[in-house]
Amino acid sequence: MNAKIIAAAAAVCLASAAGAEPLTSERAVAIALERNPELAGLAAEARAARARLADAELPLRANPEISAAAGPRSRGDRRTTDVEVAVSQRVELFGQRGARIDVTSAERDVSEARLAARRVGLASEVRASFARVLAAERLIALAREDLTVARDAVHAVERRFELGATTQLEVNAARVEGARAARAVAVASRRQASALSELRTLLGSEPGTPLELAGALPRAIRAAPLDTEGLVNRALSARTDLVAARRELAAAESEVRLARRESLPAPAIGGRYSREEGADIVLGTLTFELPVFNRNQGGRGVASARVARAEAEVAAAERRVREEVRLAVSRLETAAEAAQAFEGEALAGAAANVTLATKAYDAGKIGVAELLLIRRGAVEARREHVEALAELAEAEAELARAMGSEAPFGGAG
Structure with a gap:
C-alpha cells in the first residue's frame, strides 16, 4: 500500500514538473483524498472498528476450558490411580452478545462517519487552496504588468525632465510609484x-x-437567492459529522444496555469425567458467578456518563450545522455581490480612464500626480476583482463543506 502511494506521488510530481498533465481542481481533490495521511489514519481506525465488530459477532467469545488431574489413592495395602478430566464453555444467556454487537456496530458507523466527514472537509480545503493559488498567479501577473508600466512611466518622466518639460517633483512621484509597483511584485x-x-x-x-494548475476562478453570475432553510434541512440529514455524533449517542445507549447485562452472570456449562477406585464417573457441570459484590457499578456509571456527553454533543452539532450553513450562505451571497460589482463596465471604465488620463498627461492637461492616481485606481480595481473571485471560490467550497458534500457547490450561479 505504501509503495503504491509513493509511486503515485512520484508520478504526479513528474507529470506536474514536465507539464504533461496540468492539475485541475477536481484532480487535486482526488489526489488529496488518496494520499492524505490523516485520512489514512481514520481509515485504519475504521478497519479496527470493523474488526471489533467481527469479534463481537462471534457466537462464543470465550474459548472452552479443559482441565485434567491425576493422582494415587492409597487404602491400606491397596493403591489405585484416580483420574479426572473436565471441560467447560462459558456462554452468554442474558443478551450480552446482542448488546455488545449493538455497541460495536454503532462504533463502526461512528468511525466511518468521521472518515467521511474528514473527506468532505479535505475536499473543501483543497478547492479553496486551489482557488488561492489561481488568484495568486493572476495577481502576480497583474503586479508584473503594473511594474513594467510603472518603469516605462519613470523613464518617460525622466526624459521629459531632461527636456525641461516637467519638474523634479513629478520625477520623484513617478519613481515612488515604480518602487510601490516593485514592492507589489514582491508581495504577490x-x-x-x-x-x-x-x-x-x-x-x-x-x-x-x-505544480502547473489548469482552470479558472468562478465567474460572478447573478443567480436566484439560495433557499437557506432548505439547505439547512439538507445539511441536517447529510452532514457526516452530525451522523457520527448521532451514532456515538446510539453506541453510548447500547453501552448502557451492555453494562446492565454484564452485571448478570455468564454461566459455564460443561462436563466432567473421573475414575475413582476403578469406577467411572460422568458428571454435567454448571458454574456461574454470584453478582453479590461486583455488579458492574463502574461500567454502568461510565456508560451513563457517555450517554449524557453524547446527547450534549448531538445538540451542539445540530446547532453548529445550522449556524455554519447560514454563515456559508451569507458569505457566498456577499462574495457573489462583491464580485458582480466589478463585472460589466466597471473594469472597462477603469481601463478607459487610464487611457484618457495618459493622453491628457501627454497633452499637458494634467500632472503626473493625477495620472498616477488614476492608474493606481485601475490597478486596485483589477486586483480587487481577482480577490473577489477568489473569495467567491472559497465561499463555494465552504458551503459545500457546510452541506456535507465532497462535490463542489454550484448553487451560486
Missing part, C-alpha cells in the same frame, strides 16, 4: 509561494514540487 510573489506551499501540503507533495 510571497503570497503565491505561500499558496503553493499550502496546496502541496494538502496534496502530500514534497516541498518545492512544481
Whole structure:
C-alpha cells in the first residue's frame, strides 16, 4: 500500500514538473483524498472498528476450558490411580452478545462517519487552496504588468525632465510609484509561494514540487437567492459529522444496555469425567458467578456518563450545522455581490480612464500626480476583482463543506 502511494506521488510530481498533465481542481481533490495521511489514519481506525465488530459477532467469545488431574489413592495395602478430566464453555444467556454487537456496530458507523466527514472537509480545503493559488498567479501577473508600466512611466518622466518639460517633483512621484509597483511584485510573489506551499501540503507533495494548475476562478453570475432553510434541512440529514455524533449517542445507549447485562452472570456449562477406585464417573457441570459484590457499578456509571456527553454533543452539532450553513450562505451571497460589482463596465471604465488620463498627461492637461492616481485606481480595481473571485471560490467550497458534500457547490450561479 505504501509503495503504491509513493509511486503515485512520484508520478504526479513528474507529470506536474514536465507539464504533461496540468492539475485541475477536481484532480487535486482526488489526489488529496488518496494520499492524505490523516485520512489514512481514520481509515485504519475504521478497519479496527470493523474488526471489533467481527469479534463481537462471534457466537462464543470465550474459548472452552479443559482441565485434567491425576493422582494415587492409597487404602491400606491397596493403591489405585484416580483420574479426572473436565471441560467447560462459558456462554452468554442474558443478551450480552446482542448488546455488545449493538455497541460495536454503532462504533463502526461512528468511525466511518468521521472518515467521511474528514473527506468532505479535505475536499473543501483543497478547492479553496486551489482557488488561492489561481488568484495568486493572476495577481502576480497583474503586479508584473503594473511594474513594467510603472518603469516605462519613470523613464518617460525622466526624459521629459531632461527636456525641461516637467519638474523634479513629478520625477520623484513617478519613481515612488515604480518602487510601490516593485514592492507589489514582491508581495504577490510571497503570497503565491505561500499558496503553493499550502496546496502541496494538502496534496502530500514534497516541498518545492512544481505544480502547473489548469482552470479558472468562478465567474460572478447573478443567480436566484439560495433557499437557506432548505439547505439547512439538507445539511441536517447529510452532514457526516452530525451522523457520527448521532451514532456515538446510539453506541453510548447500547453501552448502557451492555453494562446492565454484564452485571448478570455468564454461566459455564460443561462436563466432567473421573475414575475413582476403578469406577467411572460422568458428571454435567454448571458454574456461574454470584453478582453479590461486583455488579458492574463502574461500567454502568461510565456508560451513563457517555450517554449524557453524547446527547450534549448531538445538540451542539445540530446547532453548529445550522449556524455554519447560514454563515456559508451569507458569505457566498456577499462574495457573489462583491464580485458582480466589478463585472460589466466597471473594469472597462477603469481601463478607459487610464487611457484618457495618459493622453491628457501627454497633452499637458494634467500632472503626473493625477495620472498616477488614476492608474493606481485601475490597478486596485483589477486586483480587487481577482480577490473577489477568489473569495467567491472559497465561499463555494465552504458551503459545500457546510452541506456535507465532497462535490463542489454550484448553487451560486
